Amino acid sequence: MKTSDFDYELPEERIAQRPVEPRDASRLMVLHRADGRIEHAVFRDLGNYLRPHDLLVINRTRVIPARLFGRKIPTGGKVELLLLRREAPQEWEALVGGKGMRPGRAIDLGEGLRAEVVADLGGPRRRVRFSAPLTPRLERIGHTPLPPYIHEPLRDPERYQTVFAREPGSAAAPTAGLHFTPELMAALRSQGIRFAEVTLHVGLDTFAPVTEEDPRRHVIHTEWCRLPPETAEAIRQARRAGGRVIAVGTTSVRTLESAARQATAAEIVRPFEGATDLFILPGYRFRVLDAMITNFHLPRSTLLMLVSAFAGRETILQAYRIAIQERYRFYSFGDAMLIL
Secondary structure, three states: OOHHHHOOOOOHHHEOOOOOOOHHHOEEEEEOOOOOOEEEEEHHHHHHHOOOOOEEEEEOEEEOOOEEEEEEEOOOOEEEEEEEEEEEOOEEEEEEEOOOOOOOOEEEEEOOEEEEEEEEEEOOEEEEEEOOOOHHHHHHHOEOOOOOOOOOOOOOHHHHOOOOOOEEEEOOOOHHHHHOOHHHHHHHHHOOOEEEEEEEOOOHHHHOEOOOOOHHHOOOOOEEEEEOHHHHHHHHHHHHOOOOEEEEOHHHHHHHHHHHOOOOOOOOOOOEEEEEOOOOOOOOOOOOOOEEEEEOOOOOEHHHHHHHHHHOHHHHHHHHHHHHHOOOOEOOOOOEEEEO
8 A cells, every 4th residue: 555546636726715605505426335326316315315213424514713923022023923732721822933043033913922942842833822812812813724725715714614523623624524514404303314513623634635655654643532432322223223423524524433432342432532643554444334425535645545445545546537627616615515
C-alpha cells in the first residue's frame, strides 16, 4: 500500500467555494458496496434509502472562532494564531504565523488580552498561554477558520456549523452534517429513523495530506471524542430491531469505532470519553459501522483512506471519477455520498 494509491486529479472548478441553499439541496451520490452500483439523488431524498429502526449517528461538535489576529510586543509586527486544542484553562496548542515566534514572545490580541509563546512544538506549532480565559472573548475577537481551499469569504458563519452543533471545540466542521436541516431531520424521524449523538472535536490534522510514501508510517494526531451511555444503548436497540448504524461523517465513524475497541461483541460499543488516535486504513475490520454519509475528500488524505477501507479503494476512486464527470461539488461545502 502506497500513499500514491489514494491520489486522483480534481479540476479546481469542482472545489465548492460556497454552500448551497437550502442545505439539503446538495446532491447525493448513493454508492452500493455490494455491487458498486451508483445512484444520483438530492440530499433531501435521503429517507428513500433508509428504513425504520436505522440509526443516524451525528457529531454535535461546534466550530470555535479559532483564528486570532494580534501584534508582537513590542515591535508591533503582525501575528496570526489558529487554535487547535486547549491543553489547560489558559493554554492552547496553536499554529502561529509570524517571524521570530520563539518561547517568551508576547502578543497583544486587543481587549486587554495578551498571549505568550511558552513552547515550540515544531514547525508552526506552538503552545501559547493567554493572560485570561479565552472562552468569554472568542466570539468577539475570533474569526471562523475556513479550509485553505475555500477562497471566498463566508457571509454567514453559521453555514459552517451543523444545525445540531452544540459543544464548542472544533477547528473545522464535521462537514457531512452540513446537509441536514431541522425539517429533514423531522421528516426522517417521522419515518421511524432515529438520531444519536457523539462528540469529536475536529483538528486540522484530519484534513492534512499524508506525506509518507507508506501511509502506515503516517502519525495521526489525537482528537478528543465522547460516546455517551445513551448513544451506546441506542446502537444496541437499533441492532436488536434490525436497523443499521449509519455514521454521519468520518468523525462519527472514528468515534464509533474507538468506542468499540474495548467492547465485547454483545455490547457492540461501550461508553467512551478521551483521546483517539484511530487511523483507519484498508484492511481495517469495522465493528459498528453499517453505512455512512460523507463528503468527497482530498487526495492522499486520511479521510479518503478511511472511506476506501469501508467501500474498497477501486470502488471509491471509480465513484470519484464519476462524480467529477457528473460535476459534483467537492470538499467541505460540496455534495454528499451515502455508502450503503
